[in-house]
Amino acid sequence: MKKLILMFLTGCAALCAFTACTKGDAEVEKIERLNNFLEINYSKIVLTVKDTFIEDLPLSDVNEELSLTSEYVITYTDENTVHVDYCVERFVQIDGTLADENLATHEKIKGEAVIVDGAVASKTDDDAYIPPQIIGGGLDFKKTYFENINLGDMYFIADVKDPDAFMGTAITCSDMKVETSFLDAFYNILITYRSESGSKVEIRYAFTL
Amino acid sequence: MMPKAIKKIVSVCGAVVLAFGVIAASSFSPATAAIAEAGSYYATITSTGGNELLGQVHDLITTTHTYYTSYDDCKNPEYVKRTDPGPNGQLMEFYAQAELSATWEFAAPGTWNREHVWCKSLSNNLWNKANSGCGSDLLHIRPTESRLNTDRDNDRYGNVIGGTEIWYVNKSGVKVALGGYEKGTVFEPIDTVKGDVARIIMYVYTHYNTFENIYGTTNGNGSPNFFGTLNFTKIIAATSENAAIQILLEWHNSDPVDGLELARNEAAQEIQGNRNPFVDHPEYAEAIWGDEPLGGGSQSNKHLDDFHAAVEGIVTEGSLALRLASLKKAANALLALTESEKESASGDVATLNEAIDNYNKYVASLNGDAESANKAAIDSAGEFLNR
Structure with missing residues (x-):
């Protein structure tokens, strides 16, 4: 009898382990399937980066936010050519002409870049960052990069424990999280984190098929 | 002792002179009764000079500006006969100070049109579109003979030497009255109009600079689009704000307030709610931008x-x-x-x-x-x- 009970319990344990394994494998597969969505030929991707510097005003209960929002609209003119229209926002520094009636705190730098076969063929001459060579890398969805995963048929939400690997680029940050919605392709991806200085960064991709 | 009959004649003549004096051209002295009645309008002014006074005056004229007239209002003969009354019931042309028919004839030569004393193109775009706000303020827009208006164009104001004479010319092509002098892109009004121009510019600067620029606390009920940044050098031909202010004070002091300006203040208050403070209180100009605070003393510091x-x-x-x-x-x-x-x-x-x-x-x-x-x-x- 004891032997039978022992065999039964062992069998149950094995079954549980197998089920968990299978379920875990399915989750790995579902997450890594998101990488397939990165391969889809979208007609347009809008990449928005918002950096928010939260300040405490002295003698006040109100936190005032300062933020900079930049946008990159990525479109595809042919198989090898990528067009990027960008609008980069930054704070204005004072050059001594304080009496300038038009002096405001923010300014926007607009421009465009054309990328052919991964190399920048032309770019409006300004300070916006578009690397001369696009050396690949980029987002990578792998289960081992995440924790506290919440995965559904049309959404994926998780904490990112390996930001460098997930983003495909070295990044100094904390509390990175990712949220994405999809069906047969991405609708959007939202990545948030705290920068080294403590500001809140939001990187948002919006996809159009 | 004067006989009663003569006293009566004298008093009647005096009344006629006083009444006529209110609406005639610039040759008579200001009507002190008008200033006295306007006194309560200035009850909130407590400062004696400098930026504090400037801010208080801005707050006053913006908060009492209860009705912002339209550009069409500025061509209404019934309004312009009150803000720029001629001696015979028509209107007083601004630069030449000669009477002109108040009938609106769509700016034909020899008739009048609407002059932006502070040109639209020099307004930092504040009243460049749709003539709103300052672009249709009855204390700013003046009736001028059409050709004279065109000749002045968007010249800045200043003192010229050897300039070309600019005339008010009537429909028959006859020169009626001298309107000023032009050299290059600078226009100099005649001496009896310089003070009028200076006080209008001071009014525009004080009213339409946003309160953050002007040491005030509010822009009243005017649309935020009406207010911005104005500098005197935009409208006065000078190389610095200080130099522009010196020209304005010189013109303001050389051509004192006249009855026409006082009548305009009365009409403006009735129609749009506010007044030009530099007409009622010319001493404000020196108190703010000069060296003479209200009540005497020096404000060189x-x-x-x-x-x-x-x-x-x-x-x-x-x-x-x-x-x-x-x-x-x-x-x-x-x-x-x-x-x-x-x-x-x-x-x-x-x-x-x-x-x-x-x-x-x-x-x-x-x-x-x-x-x-x-x-x-x-x-x-x-x-x-x-x-």
Whole structure:
């Protein structure tokens, strides 16, 4: 009898382990399937980066936010050519002409870049960052990069424990999280984190098929 | 002792003179009754000079400006006969000070049209579109003969030597009255109009600079689009604000307030609610921009005091907009100092420069943070950019 009970319990344990394994494998597969969505030929991707510097005003209960929002609209003119229209926002520094009636705190730098076969063929001459060579890398969805995963048929939400690997680029940050919605392709991806200085960064991709 | 009959004649003549004096041209003295009645309008003015007085006057004329007239209102003969009354019931042409029919004939030569004393094109776009706000203020827009208006065009005002005479010419092509002198892009009104021009410019500057620029606390109920930044050098041909102010004060003092301007103030208050304070209180001009505070004394140190106060008020914490506004206020106060005053305030000048330097360093660090985020985002889009 004891032997039978022992065999039964062992069998149950094995079954549980197998089920968990299978379920875990399915989750790995579902997450890594998101990488397939990165391969889809979208007609347009809008990449928005918002950096928010939260300040405490002295003698006040109100936190005032300062933020900079930049946008990159990525479109595809042919198989090898990528067009990027960008609008980069930054704070204005004072050059001594304080009496300038038009002096405001923010300014926007607009421009465009054309990328052919991964190399920048032309770019409006300004300070916006578009690397001369696009050396690949980029987002990578792998289960081992995440924790506290919440995965559904049309959404994926998780904490990112390996930001460098997930983003495909070295990044100094904390509390990175990712949220994405999809069906047969991405609708959007939202990545948030705290920068080294403590500001809140939001990187948002919006996809159009 | 004067006989009763003669006393009566004298008193009647006196009344006629007084009544006529209110509406005739610039040759008679101001009607003190009008000023006395307007006295309660200025009850909120407590300062004796400088930027504080400027701010109080701005608040007064903006909060009492209850009805913003339209550009069509400015061509209404019934309005213009009240704001610019001619001696025979028509209107007084502004630059030539000669009567013109008030009938609107769509600006045909020899008739009148609407003159922006402070040109639209020199208004920093504040009243460039749809003539709103200042572009249709009855205390600003003046009736001028059409050709004279065209000849003045968008010249700045100033003193010219050897300029071309600009005339009011009637429908028959006959020169009626001299309207001013033009040389290059500078227009000099005739002597009896210089003060009128100066006081209108002071009114526009004081009213339509936004309250943050003008040491006030409010713009009243006017649309925010009506207010912005105006500098005297936009409309006065001078190389600095101080030099422009000197021209304005010189014109203001050389051509005193006349009955026409007082009548205009009365009409304007009835129609739109406010008055030109530099007409009712010409002493405000020197108190604000000159060296004579109200009540006497000298304010040669007022500009320095204002600068010291502005530097003390520099904000180094809080929102960027707040910090920038405080730096701009101090920088504008610095502009009003003479070179010797700047030397005597060298410590505060250094403080201002240091504050500007710290502001720049702060925003540079924020920009750097954002640049890092943008770089990370673009790099993470690698596969989308590498097709």
